[in-house]
Amino acid sequence: xxxTILGRMVVLTLIAVVISSVVSVxxxxxxxxxxxxxELIEDGDFIVDLLNETYTLEGFVASEAIQNSxxxxxxxxxxxxxxxxxxANPATMENHGNRAEIIAALEQGEAQSRRLSNTLGIHTFYYxxxxxxxxxxxxxxxxxxxxxxxxxxxxxxxxIIVGVILIALWLGDKMANAIITPINNLxxxxxLGNDVYEELAPLLTKINRQNKAIKTQMLALEKQKERFExxxxxxxxxxxLLDHYARIVYMNSSAFQILGEPGDVLSAFIGKGLLTFxxxxxxxxxxxxxxxxxxxxxxxxxxxxxxxxxxxxxxxxGESAHGVIIIVVNVTQRYEVEKMRKEFSANVSHELRTxxxxxxxxxxxxxxxxxxxxxxxxxxxxxxEEARRMSSLVDDILKLSRLDEKVEINPKEDVNLHVxxxxxxxxxxxLAEMRKVSLxxxxxxxxxxxxxxxxxxxxxxxxxxxIKYNRQVGGKVAIDTKKAGDKVIMQIVDNGIxxxxxxxxxxxxxxxxxxxxxxxxxxxxxxxxxxxxHAAAYHNAVxxxxxxxxxxxxxxxxFQSK
Ligand code: ADP
Numbered sequence: 001x002x003x004t005i006l007g008r009m010v011v012l013t014l015i016a017v018v019i020s021s022v023v024s025v026x027x028x029x030x031x032x033x034x035x036x037x038x039e040l041i042e043d044g045d046f047i048v049d050l051l052n053e054t055y056t057l058e059g060f061v062a063s064e065a066i067q068n069s070x071x072x073x074x075x076x077x078x079x080x081x082x083x084x085x086x087x088a089n090p091a092t093m094e095n096h097g098n099r100a101e102i103i104a105a106l107e108q109g110e111a112q113s114r115r116l117s118n119t120l121g122i123h124t125f126y127y128x129x130x131x132x133x134x135x136x137x138x139x140x141x142x143x144x145x146x147x148x149x150x151x152x153x154x155x156x157x158x159x160i161i162v163g164v165i166l167i168a169l170w171l172g173d174k175m176a177n178a179i180i181t182p183i184n185n186l187x188x189x190x191x192l193g194n195d196v197y198e199e200l201a202p203l204l205t206k207i208n209r210q211n212k213a214i215k216t217q218m219l220a221l222e223k224q225k226e227r228f229e230x231x232x233x234x235x236x237x238x239x240x241l242l243d244h245y246a247r248i249v250y251m252n253s254s255a256f257q258i259l260g261e262p263g264d265v266l267s268a269f270i271g272k273g274l275l276t277f278x279x280x281x282x283x284x285x286x287x288x289x290x291x292x293x294x295x296x297x298x299x300x301x302x303x304x305x306x307x308x309x310x311x312x313x314x315x316x317x318g319e320s321a322h323g324v325i326i327i328v329v330n331v332t333q334r335y336e337v338e339k340m341r342k343e344f345s346a347n348v349s350h351e352l353r354t355x356x357x358x359x360x361x362x363x364x365x366x367x368x369x370x371x372x373x374x375x376x377x378x379x380x381x382x383x384x385e386e387a388r389r390m391s392s393l394v395d396d397i398l399k400l401s402r403l404d405e406k407v408e409i410n411p412k413e414d415v416n417l418h419v420x421x422x423x424x425x426x427x428x429x430x431l432a433e434m435r436k437v438s439l440x441x442x443x444x445x446x447x448x449x450x451x452x453x454x455x456x457x458x459x460x461x462x463x464x465x466x467i468k469y470n471r472q473v474g475g476k477v478a479i480d481t482k483k484a485g486d487k488v489i490m491q492i493v494d495n496g497i498x499x500x501x502x503x504x505x506x507x508x509x510x511x512x513x514x515x516x517x518x519x520x521x522x523x524x525x526x527x528x529x530x531x532x533x534h535a536a537a538y539h540n541a542v543x544x545x546x547x548x549x550x551x552x553x554x555x556x557x558x559f560q561s562k
Contacts (some may be wrong), residue, residue, distance in 0.1 A: 001176070009175075010165055010168055021161075022150070040112075041112070044127045051137070057084075075131075076136045080097020082094075099113075101113040105136045110127070113128075121144060122145060126139070188211070192204060235252060235254055236330065238251075238252065238307075238327065240252075242287065244322055245273070246274045246287055246324075247274070249270070249271075249323065251269065259278045282298040282299075282300060285298070287324055290311035290326075306331050306335040307331065311325070355393075362382055365379065389525070403531065403534035409451060409454070414447050415447065415450050417448055417481045418443060422441050435467050435468070435475065438477070443481040446483050446559075448562060451538070454535045458536065461532050462492040463492055468524065469497050470494055471496055478491075486560065490556070491556050498553055499549065511526035541559045
């Protein structure tokens with residue numbers, strides 16, 4: 001801006017100086033010419049008057065003053081012959097009879113003329129007066145032509161131009177500073193507090209108005225940002241925003257924790273490319289798809305967790321994406337449930353197929369009379385056993401699926417576990433006697449709020465296991481119930497074969513058995529403990545297992561008392 005002001009000042013000054021110089025020279029030159037003409041006439045008339053009054057022409061021309069005069073004086077006879085000239089030899093001079101001023105003077109008594117010599121660039125003024133003796137006295141004065149005068153003045157004009165330009169630059173600089181410095185020193189945070197020249201006032205008022213509008217908008221934006229951050233920070237889902245170049249614009253802490261490396265700092269990745277943060281190929285491919293305007297979906301497995309990743313493009317219709325939004329959802333639970341369900345279906349088919357195959361084989365043999373009559377009872381018994389196993393398997397599956405649904409099957413009520421344990425013992429006594437296992441119920445009445453049927457099933461399964469997986473001689477199973485503060489504790493203890501430590505974690509899984517053949521032999525379905533686990537969860541009870549191989553097993557269930 002300052003440069004522009006100075007530049008324009010210089011150009012303006014230059015134009016002004018040139019125009020005023022030329023105009024001045026024209027005017028001054030005009031005046032100069034007028035002066036010369038007037039002077040010549042005045043001098044001429046004076047000399048002629050003197051000559052007429054006192055001097056003779058001979059005396060006049062002999063005078064030293066006339067001879068040395070800067071005015072050229074020529075005396076021309078009426079026939080044009082030059083009689084006298086104070087600056088040249090008249091003998092060498094041509095006839096002047098044709099000169100305009102001489103002709104005019106002879107006719108009118110006096111005359112003026114002006115001639116320009118192009119070659120010498122000189123203007124000559126002539127003034128001719130008819131003398132009393134009939135001769136014409138001509139006075140001549142030379143002066144430079146206009147262009148020559150201008151040329152002679154050029155150096156001075158140039159000096160003036162340089163001087164004026166310097167002054168213009170100095171003044172321009174001062175002026176520019178006077179305009180610019182207050183602008184540079186403006187306090188835009190408080191526009192109306194500035195003390196500046198009045199022309200700036202409208203601008204400052206406008207800035208002040210805009211400042212207020214910006215402040216209001218900033219506040220609204222800040223609030224929106226805070227709200228957005230509160231929501232996204234507390235989201236368990238990961239959220240990321242990437243720009244068109246796949247640079248991270250925003251990332252919430254969940255996304256950072258899921259996709260980042262331990263020790264990373266979230267803020268360090270804002271504004272950086274996605275690749276600097278996570279180089280997973282599947283993530284990259286989904287993002288590339290998103291940036292092309294399509295929805296990218298993929299699954300990621302990180303540290304045994306499974307994540308569903310959804311990349312949505314942010315774009316105006318039909319345009320390539322301005323960026324993408326990435327949402328990362330932890331679907332481990334769903335994944336595991338799905339996996340479990342698949343495994344469960346496979347296990348169920350397998351478990352059902354085994355007795356079914358046995359039944360159909362035995363039945364076919366019987367149908368084709370291929371069984372020795374004495375073995376028919378045995379075959380029928382086997383078919384019956386397998387059918388019973390199938391039936392109990394289907395029963396268990398149904399019980400489990402009902403518990404899985406987590407809906408209240410029967411309304412909950414007060415249930416005395418001690419009494420329930422006695423009922424269970426009563427039902428299992430024949431089996432216990434058959435296996436020569438003593439069965440006792442100890443402890444005190446303890447009431448919980450629950451479903452008696454499910455609780456019965458739970459205690460039954462645990463006791464049943466205690467009897468089934470017990471020693472041949474001296475086997476014992478005890479059910480104990482007691483109250484402990486706000487808790488009710490039930491323990492089912494046996495001194496049976498026990499469960500090796502490395503199976504403890506998996507024992508409650510569906511169809512998991514430590515010894516498959518033993519379980520089958522005893523008619524187990526592999527679902528008993530799974531039902532126990534679900535039944536306990538249904539009552540918000542906690543199960544603990546303590547078991548040592550060849551020593552025995554203790555299952556402790558901790559209920560919240562009524
Ligand atoms: P099952 O129908 O096979 O008994 P469960 O789910 O009830 O299925 O038990 C799973 C497995 O845990 C059993 O097959 C058995 O190997 C082991 N088990 C359960 N209870 C006991 C126990 N009291 N003593 C020893 N092993 C047990």
